[in-house]
Every structure is written in structure tokens, then in C-alpha cells.
Amino acid sequence: MRLNLTINGERREDDIDPRTLLVHYLREVAGLTGTHVGCETSLCGACTVHLNGAAVKSCTILAVQAEGAEITTIEGLARGGEMHPLQEGFWEEHGLQCGYCTPGMIMTAADLLAHNPDPSEAEIREALEGNLCRCTGYQHIVNAVRSAARKMRERKAA
């Protein structure tokens, strides 16, 4: 079956098996392995991407459901070789250890910051409730999101 969509600003057309999950399509067909697989049952959030601007778990969406859509993956977040403030935040604030949950965390947080440029700690934790991390204890992740939000507000003001 034919699939047309845009990934990270690039149009693509592929022949796929209709039952292909979006996460498998992104990783195995498009070769974008930054979107991780942790559970395949919509529980861990490691596979989070943006579909038409909203964070979704790509393991519970069929690729064909993304027909005509715009997908952004972690690879598409950096602009002009510069990391997104969230990516910088996760690095500088040490919001990661093994890093396996990180792309999903960042994509979920990016959705939050698009709607709420100055979230409280509680709002950040609430927004990330569908993303699991077994390594960090979440505190540094929350710090990373706060620092990114600050940076983004400052850049906007400047």
C-alpha cells in the first residue's frame, strides 16, 4: 500500500504493508532510529513523535493513519545544526542517563512548551506522566524542561 507523508519537513512516498505500525515505519523504513521502542503498548512513551504538531505514541498508530500528515521526530527537532533548547536542557541539566527514554521525553516536553511556555514543576510532571524513565529519578528531567522553557522565553523576548 502507498503511503505519502512528510517527515521532518521532507516529503516521502513508500510502499508499505498496511499493518505496519508508525514506529516501525519510522525506524525501519525511514531509518530514523531516534524514536525508540520500549513497550509497544502505549505505556512507556519512548516512541513519542509529533503528528501534525501534537505528541503521539507512534507504537499505537498505524503508519497509514499518518497519510498526508506532518511528522516530526527527535531527529527533526534541531534547526540548522543547532540543538533545540530542550535538547540542550537535557544535556546541560543531565536529564538523561542511559538515554533510552530521552527522545520521547523531549518530544512530549516540546508539545507541553508549545502550549504552556512557563509550566510549573507540577505541570511538567503531569505532562510527562505517560513517559517512563528507569534511570534518572525524573528530577533532572524536570530541571531540563524548566531550563529549556526559560531559554525559549528569553529568545522569544529578545
Added chain:
Amino acid sequence: MSQRVTVNLGIPEAPREVTVVIPDDEPIPWQLGDHFAIVGAETPRVDGPAKATGAARYTYDIALPGMLYGAIVRSPYPRAHVKNVDLTRAMRIPGVRAALTITDGEIRFAGQEVAAVAAISSDIAADALARIKVDYEPLPFVVEMDAASADGAPSVFSGSNVGKPQISNHGDVERALAAAQYRIEATYTTPVQTHVSLETHGAVAHFDGGALTVWCSTQGVFTVRDDLAVLFNLPPDKVRVITDYLGGGFGSKFGASPEIVIAARLAKESGAPVKLMLPRGDEHLATGNRPNAEQKVRFGADASGKLVAIDLVQRGSGGIGAGSGSAGPFKMVYPCPNVRTEERNVYTNAGPSSPMRAPGWPQGAFALEMAMDEMARKLKLDRLEFRRRNNSNPVRAIELELGARAFGWPEKSAAPKSSGPIRRGIGVACAAWHAVGASGPEALAIAYRDGRVEIRCGTQDIGTGTRTALAIVAAEELGLPIAQISAEIGDTRYPFSLPSGGSMSSPSNTPAIRQAAAHLKAKLFKIAAPALGAEPSDLEARDGAIRVRFDPARRVAFKDVCRRIPGDSISAGGERIPNYAAYRPDQAGCQFAEVEVDTETGVARVLRVVAVHDAGTMIDPLTSRSQINGGVLMGIGYALFETRRMDPQIGLMVNPTMDDYKLVGPLDVPQIDVMFLNVFNGGTNTGVLGIGEVAHVASAAAVACAVSDAIGAPIRALPMTPDRILAALEHA
């Protein structure tokens, strides 16, 4: 040749001079008073950008041309005889390239590997699994420790399921107990916990001209290599194992586990590379767990508040695995003249245990610390004071004071208890570990003509920050910014290293790296000396330059020295020599927790944790703090949520998913304050100690003590779920 040096070790409050005899080429151990450029500063991880941009490649991400996808059929029965495995229908599906029988004898747990397939897509592999016909003869089974210990229980292997007791005995516990002025006795139980690394177990295996290359999610590339070499009858140099990035392991990823071997067998059978990553559910069933435990504890104490007798009688079950002991903390945390421990392993028809973050210790610490609280109450002593009186470790003594102050223990314990529905409680628990590392690792340091430095070591980063720690040590020794160093790890083509476990990585690897960097530096000094008109022994490497120690203005930039390297590069090796005299053979920590319990719903919430730890020489507080946070997080899960639930009627795990097996989410974590004591421990040239496990030892215990304090009655079982809390309240 060797040198005799005296170093000033420990902490400023309690320093000690230690004289060591070490080889001539071993750098002098880092000690009190040393000035560091980067060691001890907050350095963001070197692999941060790769991980934050999705560029980091995990085993799950490896794709090779013509690669097949493997999948495993697992037994739905806890015990059965496999009479026949019919692969023919699966093989007939277009796109299926190999099918194998894995077990044709006895099945001992639900989830055991029975057969496997490889196909051109994961969907086709799943189709093929459904077509494999296995003829099982179900057999009587037992999944619970009590039932397995009873007379006439079905044998998991042969004979009794209860193993021989492991007994350790110091002094005379029975006499001391009889003479003790105060005694307590209680039984504590803990559940089976599973690791739940975010990246599941798995491998990509590829045979090419008699050589086997395996990418796998492992904590020990060399152990996997050696296991596979034996299994496939290959010389070790024909097996290469690579783990560039790893999505967590926590002790469950050592050696060539079944899925790695199956991936390699499928690759051999099909003649194509095979990727086999486990589905999440399999992780709970078959890739390891922390055994459960039942611990009968008796304590005796004298009127001065000193422990005079500790007795532990323990049973634990790691399913078909052994190693369920939990006596460690009873023998190591609080000194006592009479200590007897007795541990027994009980086999059950459940997935095998494997090491899990401080094996045996969180369960032991839970029982030990709960018993400490029960004894303190009997003595009418403040619980912190009782621990102070029974502590002999000078580092822990300071930690207890620091932690108590930061936590506000005196104020909190003096505060009147609320009589409303929401009650608060506090707890404190102590941790110990012995992460001094071991000899074995080797390292290579290479300087290139363009000034770059590369260090190579066949260790692996399980997420803790090994790459970063190694790069920091090399940067310090060579006087370079960390950006100039690249740390290459996770490949059996690099110099040998040990598995990443037992909190051994940093203490075992950093000394090899430092020695290699020192040897490289000596070679560069020889190159630089003539230009500086000095002897090589008068030079030092600092601030990106090589300079004369007593006349720092005479200097040449590191890069300019590298330009004079004949050829393209110059390299030097380093080895991790055996531990020599150190400040202490162990390390200490303590954690304080405050909780809130809703007595109407039985829900407990952790409000605050203060963790104070000794990391030896502090390399990077940023990565270290994060590891402590992670240890606390896993401990909160163990205390309040996590448990593998087995249905004794059908012998199956009923919650093998990420929500039925409840994990700690972002909303379940409190404010965690981490404090470190920078203890120059010596023993190696870096004096670094590992902290991954000590971080986790006391966490559940502190929370459990706090919950019991909140409701005014001990809850002697983990996890402290609402039903248990409500039941305890009824008896309070």
C-alpha cells in the same frame, strides 16, 4: 621497580596517612590537598548530545543489509514436558528463513524458550510463531515459596526445592540473646522485583566468513564474547561483541543470555544477520529478577542501646535461579559481637533470578532497618540516635549528622503527630557497599598529530556515565579540556575490561585510564623536553600546555607537541593493578525519607528524601547525583509499588506489563536532595568508588520505616500497597 609513597587520604575531618608500595609507572594516588582542573567539577555528559538528538545507536537501532527479524515461542505452562515441536507450518510461510527448536525436554517456568524463528519482517516472524505447533504435557508445578517448601511439593529440579542453608556465625547469638536486656523478633517479607530496563534484552548477530559479530544490549561485552566462543566453538578473536549504547541493565544483562544465543543460532541457520529484541512482556518473565525473601529477625540490645545479638533466618526464591540470600546488610552495616545468619534458596517454577542492583541488599536492608526501628521503640530511643550508637564508620557518622540537619530530623521527630486522616512519618536507613573495583581492565591512550586524544577501553556504559568518567580522568591527567578527548568503549576489539556490575566500572576502569594517560604524557614530555630546554621529569601538563613545573611561563601548547609526533599518532597502554592500601575497604551512605499516608485510602506518598553518600574521589557530581536519584526512585518503587504477582492456580505471572507492574512515574517522585562526602579513598591511583548500588540499598528501607512511623505500626511486608496499609491501620 617500585616506589614507596605516603599519601594523605580520607576526609578533612578524619584524614589518615597511608604508605603504599606501588610500581614505578603507577601514578601517585589522588589525595587530600590535590588541585584538580576538571575532576570533581560538574561536567555534562560527553554523550549528552548524541542521546538528546537521537543519534546514539542502541542495539535496538542496528540495521544490517538483508537483516532478518527473530522471535521466540515461550512456554505457556509453568512446568511441562515438550513432547514435540512442529516447525513445518511456520517454515512454509513466505519470508520465513529459519526455525529452531530450543527446548525439547522439560519446561520449568512459564516463559521458557521453546522454539524460535527468523523472517524478513517482524510481522511475518510473529505470524510464524503462531504456526509453530508445540505438544506439551503439562506437569504439576509450584510457584510459591511456602508451597515449594512443603513436603511432597512438585520438584522443580529433583529432590527437595529447599537448598542447603548458608550459615555464617560470629560469637554466640543464642547466649547473647538470652542475656540481652531487650529483645525483638519479627518476620519481614519482600516481593520479586523485575529490572524493567527501558531497552529490552536482545541482539543483532551476524556470521561472516567464520567470524561472528554480535551487537547486544549487554553489561559485559567480554563475557558475552567468551560465552559465545565456547558455544559456537570459535576462537575468542573470531567473536566480536559491540555495545555502543545500552538502555539500562541493572544487573540483568550479563553473559550470553538465551536471546543472544538464539539470535546467533538463527543467524547461523539462515545465513543472514538476525535481529532479535524481546517484547516487553518477556522481560518480566524470563530475563531475571530480584528474588523474594522471608526474613526472620531477632535482635538483642543492652541498656546502653548497643546491639548485642543479630540473628537472621532467611528463605528466598529466585524461581529456577539461585542466589536469593540477603544477609549482607546484617553482617556489614551495624557492628555487633554476635551475628548469625542462615540463608536458604527455594526453587519455584518461575523465571530465573539474576543480579539486580545490589543483589540481596535492599531486601536485607529493609528487614534490618525495620528491626532497628522496632528495637529503638522498645529502648525508647530516638531511631536516629539508636543508629548513631551502633555505627562505627567515621564517614557514616558525618553523613548521619549532615543528613539529619538537611532533613530536619530533630524538628520533624519532635513534631506532634496529626490525628487527622493524613499522617506524616519519617524514616532513616543506612547503606554500605564495597565498590572498590578490581584489577583486570586495560586501556590505551592515543594522541594524534592534530592534538586529539582518544582513549580506548572495552568497558561499556550502562547509562551511568562511564564514557564521561573515563574522559574526565584522561583530561585531568593530560591537562586538556574534555572536548579534546574521545572515549571509545563497548567493543571487544578494545583493551580488555570487566563487566559493568557490582558498581565496579568506575573504580576498576578509571585507574587503567589514568595510568595509560600518564604513560602517554611521559612520551609527550620526551618530545617536548628539548624545545623547552628541560628534563622530561621537570614537566607538567596543565591548561592545554606542557610546561616547566617551576617556571610555568616556559610552555608549549599540547597541540604543538602533538605536531612533532613522528608518524600519525603515539600511544601508550595502562593497566589496572590490584588494589593497594586504602582509607577504607567499604563505603557508607544513609538516606532519610518523609512520607504522607492517607489513612482513608491507604495511599502512601513520599514527600522528601535526603541521601548522603560517599563516592570516594568525586569525579563528576552531576552524573553521580543523577545515579543516586535513580537509586532512590527504584527504591520507592520497591517500597510502594513493584511486585511480580503469580497466580498459584495456573502458575502464571498476572502483571507482565508496564502498568500492571507499577513503575514509579514523574508524579510519584519527591524532592530528592543528594549530598556527597568527597572521600579520597586511595587503594588505586584515582580512589574512585562506584555508587550505582549503594544508592539503592537504603532507599526502600527508609521509605518503609517512614510509612510505619506514619501509621504508628510496623508493616512488615513490601510493597506497602494501600490494602496492606489499611490492614495495618486496623491493628494499630
